[in-house]
Amino acid sequence: MRAAFASRFDDADPLAALTVGERPEPTHPADDWVTVQLRATSLNHHDLWSLRGVGLTEAQLPMILGCDAVGVDPEGNQVVVYPVVVTRGDPRGVSILSEHFPGTLAERVAVPRSNLVPLPDGMAATDAACLPTAWLTAWRMLTTKGRVEDADSVLVQGAGGGVATAAVALAVAMGKRVYATSRDAIKRERITALGATAVEPGARLPERVDVVIETVGAATFEHSMKSAAPMARIVVSGATAGHEPSVNLRRIFAMQLEILGTSMGTPGELYELLAFCADSDVRPVVDSVVPFSRVEDAFARLHSGDAFGKVVVDHTA
Numbered sequence: 001m002r003a004a005f006a007s008r009f010d011d012a013d014p015l016a017a018l019t020v021g022e023r024p025e026p027t028h029p030a031d032d033w034v035t036v037q038l039r040a041t042s043l044n045h046h047d048l049w050s051l052r053g054v055g056l057t058e059a060q061l062p063m064i065l066g067c068d069a070v071g072v073d074p075e076g077n078q079v080v081v082y083p084v085v086v087t088r089g090d091p092r093g094v095s096i097l098s099e100h101f102p103g104t105l106a107e108r109v110a111v112p113r114s115n116l117v118p119l120p121d122g123m124a125a126t127d128a129a130c131l132p133t134a135w136l137t138a139w140r141m142l143t144t145k146g147r148v149e150d151a152d153s154v155l156v157q158g159a160g161g162g163v164a165t166a167a168v169a170l171a172v173a174m175g176k177r178v179y180a181t182s183r184d185a186i187k188r189e190r191i192t193a194l195g196a197t198a199v200e201p202g203a204r205l206p207e208r209v210d211v212v213i214e215t216v217g218a219a220t221f222e223h224s225m226k227s228a229a230p231m232a233r234i235v236v237s238g239a240t241a242g243h244e245p246s247v248n249l250r251r252i253f254a255m256q257l258e259i260l261g262t263s264m265g266t267p268g269e270l271y272e273l274l275a276f277c278a279d280s281d282v283r284p285v286v287d288s289v290v291p292f293s294r295v296e297d298a299f300a301r302l303h304s305g306d307a308f309g310k311v312v313v314d315h316t317a
């Protein structure tokens with residue numbers, strides 16, 4: 001079957017490590033696994049990390065990329081794939097598709113049957129394909145970790161990103177005052193259209209916020225700390241621009257800040273997110289939909305840093 005996979009690692013030029021070609025059909029590591037025929041996937045920064053060699057070893061190559069998926073199960077049902085799989089030998093106890101098990105940028109993927117969630121009526125496959133990774137991460141950052149129900153205001157760093165646009169759209173839909181930083185004036189305009197107050201990175205906010213959504217890392221972390229109100233939660237799920245910021249411990253204890261790490265979400269949280277989107281007008285912010293035949297263009301778009309929202313791959317086009 002056709003697939004997009006990491007054939008080697010290239011830290012400086014991850015796109016050069018991407019290969020599109022034939023891979024063997026999925027196999028089932030256990031009896032409860034099924035094969036899903038894919039309809040749509042979306043890219044994540046995770047796919048670029050994999051091409052750089054972050055989280056994979058040479059022994060795992062070639063590895064089919066892709067964490068997100070919407071497809072058709074063996075009984076013909078449209079399903080959203082929850083991408084976290086119990087993985088013996090991984091220190092986390094789990095892994096995300098494309099880490100230990102082949103990912104979703106292919107014609108078909110194998111997953112445990114319990115990872116399949118019904119696609120809500122009326123939701124497009126290309127929208128739902130944005131939800132299982134970036135949107136699920138943003139949902140958990142806001143709800144379970146950030147306890148946003150007790151918050152009036154939220155700051156989202158690096159607002160053009162997949163997780164970040166999700167956090168803005170969700171927090172606005174929850175009725176919060178949302179501030180978002182972006183280095184790019186056009187992205188700031190677009191984030192304003194989503195209902196946030198957009199500012200340049202590092203700019204002083206009109207108020208200190210109760211929840212900070214951090215996926216950028218070293219480039220923005222000091223601003224996140226300075227923008228946090230007493231008792232605020234700074235929730236971290238990524239470090240695109242460096243993972244070793246300096247942290248002012250005095251500010252943490254004096255302001256009683258919480259710095260919380262999180263990764264992905266639970267199946268229950270994915271159900272909650274799908275229900276929230278299905279019951280409201282909230283839909284993923286989609287930068288572009290690219291046919292699988294041009295999957296390299298989709299990677300180039302993500303890598304350019306120009307994308308606003310999710311880059312989706314349509315496997316049916």
Ligand SMILES: NC(=O)c1ccc[n+]([C@@H]2O[C@H](COP(=O)([O-])OP(=O)(O)OC[C@H]3O[C@@H](n4cnc5c(N)ncnc54)[C@H](OP(=O)(O)O)[C@@H]3O)[C@@H](O)[C@H]2O)c1
Nearest residue numbers: 045158159160161162163182183219238239240241263264
């Ligand atoms: N832990 C998890 O479960 C999980 C799940 C999903 C994602 N992640 C992580 O979260 C991060 C974001 O993922 P994504 O898929 O949303 O990525 P993405 O769509 O590629 O977004 C990255 C965003 O980061 C900002 N950025 C990049 N370099 C920057 C710099 N030097 N200074 C300031 N801002 C910078 C940019 O915002 P502007 O251009 O608007 O400034 C960009 O839009 C990644 O590190 C990813 O690995 C983790």
